[in-house]
Amino acid sequence: MHKTVCPVIFLEYLGIILDSEEMEAPLLQEKVDQICEFISSINVKSSCSKREVLQLLGHLNFASRVILPGRYVVSYLISLSTKAKELHHYVRLDKECWILISNFGYDSLRIGMELICFIILHNISNYDMKLLTDASSTIGFGRYFVGKWFYSSWPTEIKKTTQTVNMQWHCFELYPIVVAAILWAPHGKGKKCYFGLLICLQLRL
Template sequence: MVHSPQSPKQLMHYLDDFLTGGVAGTSDCAHNLQSCMQVLNHFNAAVAPEKTVQPTTKITFLGRELDTVVRHVRIPQDKIVETTTQIRGWLSADRKKVTKRDLQSFVGKLNFMCRAIPRGRAFCRRLIDETCKLKSPFHRCRLTTGIKDDLALWLQFLEHFNGISFFQSPVWTSNTAMQLITDAAGGVGFGAYNEGKWTCGHWPQQWVEEGVTKDMTLLELFPIVLSVGMP
């Protein structure tokens, strides 16, 4: 995926698909479309009129519906059903291995989902690493406990996912500007400060006994989630 050097914020090119955008209430989109058509015609490039969409606030691009009014991306429900069905098949007790080709195809489906669920990429990493270990498309990968744990998490999420994700802001707000500060210590507890309000506490004894406090990723996330719900 590359951007036009002339207008990097207005034109996106993906293989043979072009998407252009502009400021609401202006003729930016119409002008961009006209310019694109002129360039394509100049080089005698084939254009499919039936696939050319006039300026609109809702469009299907690369299989996902983009709505600039409500600012969300929608994944078609049939794609979600297809993916969850495959995950259930892989999680069945009699499924022990899959081929590299099947694994690559499945990772492609998850990458499609991650265009609307960017946080899901972390749960694709293990699968991608496994494809790199196999040379032939017909070589088989064992579905380890770790892989099945990732698949189970995807299944749990997708079974309750309505297919909609809001546009992600390209501008990140620092925790200093938000006045949000959190910390966690595996052997002690946690603390959180959010715009003049604060909380702290020790980890539940059950967490200590079950080994939950050994997972620092979870412990660091806990006070962040807790601070969001501060009254």
């Protein structure tokens, strides 16, 4: 591989593609396949050796460069690896462990979320983005973004939860913010939006 290249839109660096046109940084497909293959090889096991846990840790630590939620999985695996003293000793992989690995590792890689946008370092107010949300604990919630808006009543799951748990007001406020971020994320790609509730969301596809 040449150390110097002419000006290009796509540049490979340490297994990551730097895309200056889409402002994204996906993993090489070869790396994605390698990580998914290893996860599949141990997916049927209820326990793994410390060596295998450390191998998985290495793979997901690399992937967490472009899958931000993967950093939590990395921390979890580090903690899990300390339960075995020697490399040939085994540790139990419980249901919680596999849910984490599945949600933020295997599934994210397979469905094409293996990328991170180039992030604007400073936070942007939701008012600057003209992104507003509001919620009522009894009626529902609404969202507004640059002339577009809609409202909805609370989902059945939320209603059931409020009947059994004394939900705090910020839980009701957070729900429409997350929905708005998912719905309109492409319009704020690469930005960090501050909502005034000590909540900062990184908007990405």
